[in-house]
Amino acid sequence: MFSSLPNDAALSSVTEGHSGLITVMKKGAVHVSTSTVSPTIARHLAGLHQSSGQGYVASPVLGNPDLAKARKVFFMVAGPADHVASAVPVIQNLGQHIFLMGDDPGHANxxxxxxxxxxxxxxxxxxxxxxxxxxxxxxxxxxxxxxxxxxxxxxxxxxxxxxxxxxxxxxxxxxxxxxxxxxxxxxxxxxxxxxxxxxxxxxxxxxxxxxxxxxxxxxxxxxxxxxxxxxxxxxxxxxxxxx
Missing domain, CATH: 1.10.1040.10 (N-(1-d-carboxylethyl)-l-norvaline Dehydrogenase; domain 2)
Known part of the structure; x- marks a missing residue:
């Protein structure tokens, strides 16, 4: 599941709550967030997903809309190694390079x-x-x-x-x-x-x-x-x- 939202509040609203992603996603599923948000919210949501048996990978993007259309953007990716490994094959088709930032999703943001x-x-x-x-x-x-x-x-x-x-x-x-x-x-x-x-x-x-x-x-x-x-x-x- 990929999300791209403008700020912390929007990402939290879509992810948490009775109808949020954490509720509707199956166990073992991975939420890949390409949003530019705070490291704090990234770590918070990662913890909630983990408690629900899910994964969270932060994957913010460097590049403008023209580069995105041409699939020439850059991704900074962080999260647990197994979840990152499952997300990378999809992410790499969307841009020209992936920078692996470690297991702390906050570092990518x-x-x-x-x-x-x-x-x-x-x-x-x-x-x-x-x-x-x-x-x-x-x-x-x-x-x-x-x-x-x-x-x-x-x-x-x-x-x-x-x-x-x-x-x-x-x-x-x-x-x-x-x-x-x-x-x-x-x-x-x-x-x-x-x-x-x-x-x-x-x-x-x-x-x-x-x-x-x-x-x-x-x-x-x-x-x-x-x-x-x-x-x-x-x-x-x-x-x-x-x-």
Whole structure:
């Protein structure tokens, strides 16, 4: 049984209760959750499934909708070895690589949250940098070419940075509220682990600012739009309804 839900509450609602998965699944069945949720809820649900003679495997996904359609996403998989072994043959047909994260399902979700922090902070950095170049008289296209064809040629810089360059914030691959949820979950884990994450905290606040502007339907790469607006730069006329 596979599930893909937006947050802890939704996953808990579908899994627990009189009509939840734990009730309807047979003994020996395995629940594979591809949701981006907290490590805490992953461990909680894993324990409930285990008490019911079932399995729980956390398998969050790295990649955007286009990669998902092409089966090019990456999976971080964790759970008891026997349950992971039964789930992997199915999971491997859905993406290009599986990273085995051990027997603690919370580790798969922590890894996903950490990855999303890196993406979000990269988006903030690229947005600020491209705004600086535009204000300094260098075209965003030229700056983007120099950056992404030299030292900053990663998939994140090119794919998400391309959205900032061309101001393609709709339709969203990851809407701002979901990105904000992931930053909040990551920072909660950081607080529990006494791990300061000042840049992540800043980007979380930038996302709150986006929500305050009514940008909840935009892609999280609209961090670049926020940077350009803060710099007093003009935006694509197609985005005029946002201002």
């Amino acid at each position: 922590l890894m996903k949250l950490a990855a999303n922090v890196m993406i979000a902070t990269t988006l903030e950095s690229m947005g600020e940098t491209l705004a600086l170049l535009r204000k300094g008289g260098i075209s965003a296209e030229l700056g983007f070419d120099v950056l992404t064809n030299s030292l900053f040629d990663s998939k994140v810089h090119k794919a998400y940075g391309g959205k900032i360059l061309h101001e393609r914030y709709r339709p969203a691959g990851m809407v701002v509220p979901l990105a904000l949820k992931d930053m909040r979950l990551a920072l909660t884990e950081a607080e529990h682990a006494t791990t300061p994450m000042p840049f992540a905290s800043l980007v979380r606040d930038r996302m709150v600012a986006m929500m305050a502007r009514g940008w909840e339907t935009l892609d999280w790469s609209a961090l670049g739009l926020l940077a350009s607006r803060d710099a007093g730069l003009p935006s694509d006329p197609g985005l005029s309804d946002l201002f």
